[in-house]
Amino acid sequence: MRHLSCDIETFSSVDIRKSGLYKYAMSPDFQVLLFAYSLDGSPVEIVDLAQGEQLPDTVVKALFDPNVVKHAYNAPFEWYCLSRFFGLRGSEDSSFWMINAIDSTLWLSQWHDTMLHGLYCGYTAGLAATAVALGLPEDKRKMGIGSALIRTFCVPCKPTTKNGNRTRTLPHHEPDKWQLFKDYCKQDVVTEMEIENRLSAFPVPEQEQKLWELDQRINAHGVAVDVDLVSGALSIDETVALELTNEAIQISGLDNPKSVQQLTKWLEKEMGEEVTNLRKDTVAELLKTTDEGAAKRMLEIRQELSKTSVKKYTAMAQAVGSDGRVRGLLQFYGANRTGRWAGRLVQVQNLPRNYLETLSHARECVKSRKIDALKLVYGNIPDTLSQLIRTAFIPAPGHVFLVADFSAIEARVIAWLAGEQWRLDVFNTHGKIYEASASQMFGVPLELITKGNPEYALRQKGKVAELALGYQGAAGALIAMGALNMGLTEDELPEIVHRWRSSNKRIVDLWYSLENAALDVMRSGQPVGIRGLLLARESEHRTQQDFLTIRLPSGRKLYYAKPFLSTNDRGREALHYHGINQETKKWEVVPTYGGKLVENCLAGDTKVLTDTGWKPITEVRLDDLLWDGIEFVAHDGVISKGIQETVELDRIRLTPDHLILTEAGWRRASSCEGHYRASVTLPDSRPVCGFKREEVSLGTPMRLRENPRYVGNRVQERQAKIMRMSAVQACFREAYDSRHVTSSSICGVALNDRPLPSPITSSLAQLRRTRDHGMSGMGGQFRGFLGGHGADIPTRFNHRTSRRQRELHSGELLLGDVQAPGQQQEKQPSHQHPVGAHDSGRGIGPLRDWENDALLSSGPRMARIPFVLRAGRKEQVFDILNSGPRHRFVVQGATVPLIVHNCVQAIARDCLADSMVRLDKHRYQIVMHIHDEVVLDAPKESADLEAATEIMGQPIAWAPGLPLRADGFVTQFYKKD
Numbered sequence: 001m002r003h004l005s006c007d008i009e010t011f012s013s014v015d016i017r018k019s020g021l022y023k024y025a026m027s028p029d030f031q032v033l034l035f036a037y038s039l040d041g042s043p044v045e046i047v048d049l050a051q052g053e054q055l056p057d058t059v060v061k062a063l064f065d066p067n068v069v070k071h072a073y074n075a076p077f078e079w080y081c082l083s084r085f086f087g088l089r090g091s092e093d094s095s096f097w098m099i100n101a102i103d104s105t106l107w108l109s110q111w112h113d114t115m116l117h118g119l120y121c122g123y124t125a126g127l128a129a130t131a132v133a134l135g136l137p138e139d140k141r142k143m144g145i146g147s148a149l150i151r152t153f154c155v156p157c158k159p160t161t162k163n164g165n166r167t168r169t170l171p172h173h174e175p176d177k178w179q180l181f182k183d184y185c186k187q188d189v190v191t192e193m194e195i196e197n198r199l200s201a202f203p204v205p206e207q208e209q210k211l212w213e214l215d216q217r218i219n220a221h222g223v224a225v226d227v228d229l230v231s232g233a234l235s236i237d238e239t240v241a242l243e244l245t246n247e248a249i250q251i252s253g254l255d256n257p258k259s260v261q262q263l264t265k266w267l268e269k270e271m272g273e274e275v276t277n278l279r280k281d282t283v284a285e286l287l288k289t290t291d292e293g294a295a296k297r298m299l300e301i302r303q304e305l306s307k308t309s310v311k312k313y314t315a316m317a318q319a320v321g322s323d324g325r326v327r328g329l330l331q332f333y334g335a336n337r338t339g340r341w342a343g344r345l346v347q348v349q350n351l352p353r354n355y356l357e358t359l360s361h362a363r364e365c366v367k368s369r370k371i372d373a374l375k376l377v378y379g380n381i382p383d384t385l386s387q388l389i390r391t392a393f394i395p396a397p398g399h400v401f402l403v404a405d406f407s408a409i410e411a412r413v414i415a416w417l418a419g420e421q422w423r424l425d426v427f428n429t430h431g432k433i434y435e436a437s438a439s440q441m442f443g444v445p446l447e448l449i450t451k452g453n454p455e456y457a458l459r460q461k462g463k464v465a466e467l468a469l470g471y472q473g474a475a476g477a478l479i480a481m482g483a484l485n486m487g488l489t490e491d492e493l494p495e496i497v498h499r500w501r502s503s504n505k506r507i508v509d510l511w512y513s514l515e516n517a518a519l520d521v522m523r524s525g526q527p528v529g530i531r532g533l534l535l536a537r538e539s540e541h542r543t544q545q546d547f548l549t550i551r552l553p554s555g556r557k558l559y560y561a562k563p564f565l566s567t568n569d570r571g572r573e574a575l576h577y578h579g580i581n582q583e584t585k586k587w588e589v590v591p592t593y594g595g596k597l598v599e600n601c602l603a604g605d606t607k608v609l610t611d612t613g614w615k616p617i618t619e620v621r622l623d624d625l626l627w628d629g630i631e632f633v634a635h636d637g638v639i640s641k642g643i644q645e646t647v648e649l650d651r652i653r654l655t656p657d658h659l660i661l662t663e664a665g666w667r668r669a670s671s672c673e674g675h676y677r678a679s680v681t682l683p684d685s686r687p688v689c690g691f692k693r694e695e696v697s698l699g700t701p702m703r704l705r706e707n708p709r710y711v712g713n714r715v716q717e718r719q720a721k722i723m724r725m726s727a728v729q730a731c732f733r734e735a736y737d738s739r740h741v742t743s744s745s746i747c748g749v750a751l752n753d754r755p756l757p758s759p760i761t762s763s764l765a766q767l768r769r770t771r772d773h774g775m776s777g778m779g780g781q782f783r784g785f786l787g788g789h790g791a792d793i794p795t796r797f798n799h800r801t802s803r804r805q806r807e808l809h810s811g812e813l814l815l816g817d818v819q820a821p822g823q824q825q826e827k828q829p830s831h832q833h834p835v836g837a838h839d840s841g842r843g844i845g846p847l848r849d850w851e852n853d854a855l856l857s858s859g860p861r862m863a864r865i866p867f868v869l870r871a872g873r874k875e876q877v878f879d880i881l882n883s884g885p886r887h888r889f890v891v892q893g894a895t896v897p898l899i900v901h902n903c904v905q906a907i908a909r910d911c912l913a914d915s916m917v918r919l920d921k922h923r924y925q926i927v928m929h930i931h932d933e934v935v936l937d938a939p940k941e942s943a944d945l946e947a948a949t950e951i952m953g954q955p956i957a958w959a960p961g962l963p964l965r966a967d968g969f970v971t972q973f974y975k976k977d
Contacts, residue, residue: 124558404968438462
């Protein structure tokens with residue numbers, strides 16, 4: 001296959017920025033000035049068409065040779081302009097160009113867009129910006145003088161005495177600049193070729209190339225505009241704006257009531273309060289609190305005059321062609337990385353919604369310029385004009401619009417991708433996701449959430465949760481989605497967030513799994529598969545390209561350029577890559593927030609706290625829930641991570657890069673020696689931290705040993721909870737024998753007891769041989785053979801008898817195995833010791849009943865004991881995949897996801913693209929598509945909405961089990977049904 005790289009410079013009196021490529025090239029004075037090219041990588045040549053040079057025959061033949069691939073940056077410009085240059089014509093309502101009986105699809109299919117290639121690989125748009133982002137050397141970059149040269153030769157100039165009153169600058173007027181312009185054109189080809197060379201190892205998939213071709217046909221075909229409605233709206237808007245401005249002048253006496261500074265000062269004086277700004281949201285809030293009067297009317301006028309959406313009529317008037325059609329409304333791959341389309345010219349992706357029931361009557365009033373009728377019927381004219389913007393798009397004569405869209409496409413995709421079965425069941429049956437979500441969130445039967453029942457109020461909460469929370473949004477997302485306007489209060493929002501997440505645990509898991517998998521890929525270099533998505537590190541040494549990629553089920557990939565791991569502003573290791581900063585709109589390093597904070601690579605005998613007890617990590621099953629420090633969470637199973645070097649930290653063997661939460665923040669196991677462990681929360685939801693110590697007594701003695709045959713029915717009542725001691729000072733006036741006291745009223749304590757250690761001969765002999773028979777010496781010996789239970793035996797000679805009983809302090813009553821009595825802590829803090837292996841020298845063995853003692857600690861946990869690191873060994877280690885949204889077992893922390901937004905939205909985009917290709921194959925004429933909606937222009941007599949929606953909802957081969965459904969309506973003008 002041969003390759004032709006080219007770039008052209010053109011002239012037209014039409015402003016391409018306001019009117020678009022198609023109207024620009026259709027101008028009668030349109031002209032191609034320069035044609036720079038390179039055939040098969042040869043040195044770049046330039047043809048000066050403006051000064052009479054002709055394209056070589058070899059170039060002309062190459063342009064129309066189907067075996068020659070044509071490359072250009074923003075190739076639609078070259079394709080369409082050269083189509084005009086060669087005199088290719090089509091009918092007014094067709095985008096099919098013909099030359100020598102060759103179908104235009106062959107001509108179009110020969111073009112490859114280097115800008116698309118860059119966007120597909122995660123780079124920015126713009127030849128100069130892409131060259132910089134790729135790090136091209138200076139001799140391969142675009143010349144910076146280009147904008148000035150284009151203003152000189154490519155657009156009309158203002159006639160002046162100095163330039164001889166000419167309206168256009170020709171080559172002979174500025175010969176030196178013209179030569180520089182030719183060099184500039186040639187350099188563009190050099191830059192484009194180098195970009196293509198750098199990205200050649202990461203090609204655009206064939207299906208994306210075909211979709212790009214379909215997009216060009218849709219753009220070239222365009223959509224008809226009701227010119228009378230547009231002109232009527234502009235005329236009415238001008239009249240109403242003048243009336244409102246005059247009224248504002250009369251009320252306020254201001255010279256220019258549109259001036260923010262003047263109006264702000266006037267309002268502050270009139271209202272007697274400070275006005276911070278006059279943004280739309282601020283004006284709306286002020287209107288709610290301002291009493292009737294001059295100030296309120298001025299705010300209303302300000303609100304009406306600021307209806308910027310009316311400006312879309314101006315955009316339509318500037319972009320509409322002589323045939324009444326607007327072309328070039330969509331930008332393929334305009335939403336970087338997700339691959340979604342972006343709006344151009346009229347910005348159809350963010351058209352105002354319409355709520356008027358009598359749209360047809362309102363349209364006729366506007367077309368007839370009946371301002372009084374509009375005021376009488378609709379009141380607010382700017383708002384009425386805003387609602388009619390959609391209706392300015394109309395079908396061709398004798399045709400109708402079939403408007404079809406996917407039903408809850410992103411909600412379906414995320415449920416399918418995450419495997420949230422209850423949601424899939426909803427979409428496969430009745431489809432009432434708002435009601436079903438409310439039912440799951442609040443535990444109310446679905447059949448009760450119907451109009452007329454009090455439970456129907458829950459639907460609103462289910463709806464706003466579905467709209468706002470699918471991408472890890474919280475209360476702020478609910479507010480942005482209009483939760484407060486729906487009648488909800490701010491106090492209700494946290495509960496809605498919690499309930500939605502609790503009802504969609506698989507989706508919550510999905511938020512984090514991709515991000516954590518990305519970190520795994522970055523650390524190991526090995527690909528990781530997550531629910532049909534494949535994450536990998538892809539590099540090409542020759543061109544210095546490096547990407548983190550996510551292959552979607554459709555086969556398309558998402559690219560993250562020049563990725564690396566670094567500490568983010570939260571002090572945590574996170575994925576960083578090069579991309580467009582959404583705030584600065586510049587190409588720079590973009591950090592991700594969150595990531596896998598705990599590697600979970602542990603030795604095989606490490607015990608994990610599950611809802612069925614403590615288990616070695618190798619015995620954890622899929623149906624076990626893991627405690628993550630806040631809640632029990634699901635996971636995706638245990639995998640072997642092979643033989644790796646481990647270190648020992650408080651008798652836990654783990655990989656050196658395993659992250660541990662300390663009081664100083666997250667630290668790798670290999671570098672956390674000397675750090676104190678941070679606070680955690682145990683399964684009974686009581687916080688445990690490691691700062692303050694408090695010594696108090698147990699208020700009521702409890703039985704530490706009991707014969708199981710006397711337990712009776714208590715077995716059925718026992719609660720597997722951590723026992724907390726009351727912080728109440730006890731007063732002991734009687735001597736109690738701990739072996740024969742009355743059973744505690746707290747169920748479960750005696751069942752999970754352990755006996756006091758039995759005296760052993762060696763210990764008694766040692767006690768007899770003690771030379772120091774004082775209380776201090778004897779107390780030390782008692783502490784030794786009692787295994788720690790005598791730690792608090794008073795050693796003062798005259799210590800009061802009432803204080804000689806061993807005190808139990810507030811906190812946890814830690815009970816161990818009968819066979820392995822161990823040492824109790826000397827000072828037990830009040831709910832303030834970190835979780836982990838004990839540090840007390842002698843250990844308390846494992847709990848004797850794994851199932852019943854599931855929630856009990858396996859050993860004493862000393863407060864604020866620093867970690868001690870010991871050398872490990874090489875051994876088999878294991879990982880637990882996707883262990884809940886926080887990807888941790890017990891440590892505390894929270895993370896935020898990026899890539900899943902992109903992945904879910906990208907898959908939804910691929911579903912739309914797949915349906916568009918199918919519709920095109922069935923000869924449906926697509927004139928627009930907005931988000932998940934497609935607008936078809938069909939002959940009235942043969943319009944078949946049911947057939948169109950059936951085609952859209954067909955199963956997709958690469959997404960088995962994804963329940964798609966499309967709905968729609970037939971209309972004489974575009975609207976939101």
